[in-house]
Amino acid sequence: MNTQQNTQYTVTGNVEHFTISDVTRENPDFRRVLWTGKYAQIVAMTIPVGGEIGDEVHETTDQILTFVSGTGTADLAGHSHDIGVGDQCAVPAGTQHNFRNTGDEPLVLYTVYSPPEHAPDGVYATKEEADTAEAAGLDEPPAGEPI
Secondary structure (H helix, E strand, O other), X not given: OOXXXXXXXXXXXXXXXXXXXXXXXXXXXXXXXXXXXOOXXXXXXXXXOOOEOOOEOOOOOXXXXXXXXXXXXXXXXXXXXXXXXXXXXXXOOOOOEXXXXXXXXXXXXXXXXXXXXXXXXXXXXXXXXXXXXXXXXOOOOOOOOOO
């Protein structure tokens, strides 16, 4: 049994081990890709007070979001509800969604996309940086074989 206490380390190749709640809470960036495989991707996000992910639809990508810190509002397919620590939202491909920080501390989450939605090395400190990279075609998911 491995007794290593790191919050993230490579086991072999593209096999990673995360203490996901710790890695996510330590993430200062709006969006940071943690791992990318052929069929899925793990991304940590920190939404500042008053901020939001942004209203969006992923036509061919399912998304599961798990909230580890903060509070906010989930807007899912025209319905809104409160979210907080321990909540998880499953968003099927083609569903309009947004997550807004309505609390007084950062809204911190990790999300799993299937298939991958972002560039494997994507790290964006702010939503503006992320939006600019997407608009410029610099935040495209990989095609083909695993990273």
